[in-house]
Amino acid sequence: MISYIKGNRKAIMLWSWSVERVKTASLELHDFERFAGLRNKLRAMQELQRRVMFGDKEFLDISKDKALADLAKLLGLKNIPVRIEGYDISHMSGRQVVASMVVFTNGASDRAEYRKFKVSDKNDDTGNMYEVIFRRLGERNIKSWGRPDLLLIDGGKGQLAAAIKARDERGITVPIISIAKREEELLVHKIGSQITAFIKQIQSQPRADIAIHEDGDIYVVNLHPSQRNAGSHSKNLRASIEQNRKERPVTGESSLATTDIVKLFQRIRDESHRFAVSYHTALKRQHQTKNQLEEIPGIGPKTRAKLLRKFGSVKKIIEADYAELQAEVGSKKANLIKHSS
The missing domain is CATH 3.30.420.340 (UvrC, RNAse H endonuclease domain)
Incomplete structure (x- = not known):
């Protein structure tokens, strides 16, 4: 609803104008109950128009x-x-x-x-x-x-x-x-x-x-x-x-x-x-995770490249099961990775 209103400010203004006209007609007909309802709707819409500023979940009291x-x-x-x-x-x-x-x-x-x-x-x-x-x-x-x-x-x-x-x-x-x-x-x-x-x-x-x-x-x-x-x-x-x-x-x-x-x-x-x-923060975390694999003795560039092709990321390599690692790089290197993580 908010996104729609943000993109349709002219529609809000037209709606408000229409309510004003109907409100006037209601007063002329002495339909005070209808007038009160229209008045409340108008005030709510005007306040919403005034407060919509930055996004669906970001309401700030600002025009x-x-x-x-x-x-x-x-x-x-x-x-x-x-x-x-x-x-x-x-x-x-x-x-x-x-x-x-x-x-x-x-x-x-x-x-x-x-x-x-x-x-x-x-x-x-x-x-x-x-x-x-x-x-x-x-x-x-x-x-x-x-x-x-x-x-x-x-x-x-x-x-x-x-x-x-x-x-x-x-x-x-x-x-x-x-x-x-x-x-x-x-x-x-x-x-x-x-x-x-x-x-x-x-x-x-x-x-x-x-x-x-x-x-x-x-x-x-x-x-x-x-x-x-x-x-x-x-x-x-x-x-x-x-x-x-x-x-x-x-x-x-x-x-x-x-x-x-x-x-x-x-x-x-x-x-x-x-x-x-x-x-x-995201780059820092990525760098720390990358270093975690690079600092394991016995795990060289070729092994890291092979593991990255298989698992897609350093995080997934660290989290992989022993059996999955063993199938790719053997038991010795699988042990090194699991014991260091």
Whole structure:
């Protein structure tokens, strides 16, 4: 049902309009019982439309249309960012280095478009981010995956600078911003991010719900001024939601729902982090299992290749019965494998 509704927002709006018309007719006919039923259905549908955001099992209290429109206004984008891509790097001291690319289309997670990258093993987050964005914006991937409207980097000034450098070397025009981990603030490069218009306006006309300060060539944008010093991943973004509900623009300020923008960024950043960590964990487990077989004395490359052809994976080799192993490599090597597992 939710998937149907997500793809048929116009149908919802038409349905809501129809209910309004029938509701009016019911009042005119003094059919108050029918009016009450229609009113309740209408409210339920309107609430569902407002809450549908990311997927069948992911309900967040957010209006994605409002969030995207306000995001475009905040960043001074010419158009609403239809395709937003989030990036994160995951590794363990420079080993099994991977990167995630998550995609949000029209404000909703688009998991069919997610991509993952194996990156050169080095303990260098800025270098790794450069490599990922450079590969992503290559001509072949642009043609296959399309052109993003906004890149969201999980990281600080170094990762943002690396992503901007990679983009510029590819000759692509696309806005790039990042989220700093400690305070969960947006980092916008004054020139490289390609977005400054509305930020400059906010600086000249301060607001209660947005705080901006400059750090060299970076604008630091805080959409939750009352929340500081996050102690864990996304703490400030999450904690700011209820507080921002109570904050209202001062007289003369234009309406800008920072709460919805915060939720959207929080979701993209958390999803890119989750996807990167899950891929890193899978590679780490695969590597550990592979080493388990390679480290058995007396089991050489030819034997491993023979066993892999038969069983399909190292895990299945380790889990195989003694009789199955003996039939393939003899009792001596079968004993070595079983005693080591």
